[in-house]
Amino acid sequence: MLYWSLKTLFSEPVRLIVSALAVSVSFLLVVFFSAVFEGESDKMVIYLEKMQADVWVMQKGVSNMHMASSMLWDWKADKIAKLPFVKEVSAILYFNGPVKIGGKDWFSYIIGIKPQYQRAGPWEISKGKRIPGVGEVVIPEVISQLSGVQIGDEITLVDRPLRVIGLSRDTFSMASSVVFVSHEDLGELVKGRDQYSYIMVYANPGISSQDLIKHIKNEVDKVNALSSEDFINSDRTLAMQMGAEIISMMTIIGTLLATLIVAFTAYSLINHKQQELAVAKALGFSDGKIYIASLFQSVVITAIGLVLSIVLAYTILSWLPTVIPQVNLVVRPHQFISIASIALPIAVFASFAAVRTVIKVDPMTVFKG
């Protein structure tokens, strides 16, 4: 009976492909939302990752950058720089808020940098200068493409007009892009000209982050110090928590959609083959055996849909950002593992749609000429 169900499925390739494609699209939907979220989460910590600091120092009680505020006196950066084991420090003033570019507000990480801490600036420039001076700003290249704002144009940071002097790469995110201004401009805005928000500490070779953290906490008052790994994880976790509900909702919607599609396909297949089911019943196949055949069809359709969704995800989702640059997509194997784990329950649940038809099929219909 399983062989019959498989051959029946493959005897109508168009129906099979359409069904499997529909299933894969619903799976793809789940993967898409997850990929967007992962992409956005990655972008939210990209600045922290690109700085490659060993230790991040911030105001005591603060352990994040995203949605956080931290203020440290500027002399603390000098003091940390002079500590043994410290090779180099870099410091930034930071503000999380909207920047008006091309008439639209872009929610951004605004990084105020001093000329002596150039390492804290953008890591890749596509056009123009890298380090902004007073009255200048470096914006993401993607925002420039989307808004039409070019080098030399003006943008507004709160009430302060700034001239675009450079376009940075790899700094755009729908949730929070990275915009670079001078420490002086941002300092005036946040009343913190003699302050930093975060100090990045680079250790001498052979010194562990934990030793350095211990040392900093002993020598400098009212600061928190975290290894780069912990700091990034803390921000990523926060981002994931903020989007978890949305992702769960999207996963539920995608799962329901996939279930409906597989159920419809299983039902229509079994409905389409009612006469053959009647023959099977007349020949002595039990309802249970026929239902298992239907379940098997659902499993096969779901499995093909799953494989198709993986192929489509790696092709379409990799290609999509080249067409829509504002979309940050990251496709990772664990997204498919979670889809695969729901695929079997989907197939089982969807096949219930066929149960009623299987039971209802009257073997007497075999006598209808």
Add this chain to the structure above:
Amino acid sequence: MEIDIIIKATHLSKFFGKGISEVHAVNDVSLNIKRGEMVLVMGPSGSGKTTLLSMLGALLGATSGEVSIDGLDISTMNNKELAALRATRIGFVFQSFNLLEALTVEENILFPAQLNTGGIQAAKTRLDNLLDRLGLATRRNALPNTLSGGEKQRVAIGRALINQPDIILADEPTGNLDSHKGQEVMMILHDIARDDNCAVVMVTHDPRVEEIADRVLWLEDGSLRDRKSEKHSWVKDPVCGMRVDEWTATITTEYNKQRYVFCSKRCLERFNSNSEKYKKSEK
């Protein structure tokens, strides 16, 4: 001899509906059918032939009465037991062939074998013999949609025989075949009864089969009756020229206010495609 009786029906009745709309499809039918016997069930349309066949084949429960297959009372069996009985003891041949479209000739014949002891593997030797016997050896990998009507019915017969049943129940097996193919199928079923000691019960309208049958049961208004000779009204099929009993024929048409009777749907189709020709040749 009692020991030879494979099907025994006692006061078998089947009623459909209730009250004034109650229909007595089969009414108090008792019969015995022996192994190796070819029995025809004939009668006018709506006389209850298929209902009787369904009850004998454990597909339909009786309103009252009993059916025993090889001494086993099937009215006491549950659905699972009935399904197992059908799978191993009864083979079915239908008018519309009812082959599984996605499966090849070989796979169609083997399909019920998975329900039998030993499964498909054990049935493979029987398959080869059946394919040879039914003249299907060269068509074993063909799909049903590439077969002729006669070939399809032979595949259906192979499927009915693969589990070596005691009984073959055939419902109008020649109804969709032309007279030549129909004759061929009849002879196969006749040989099965004779050579395999299998009881063949066949519902048919085809009077030509009477010549090869051991017994004819005449069913009228749900009851078995003696058929009188005057019940025959022989006419000629205008297409193939075969003798057809006008009284029992179901394949008929009207053309130029005249009634025409056919031995098969195929002949009717041919008539419809060129009525003038056959009308003239009839005259």
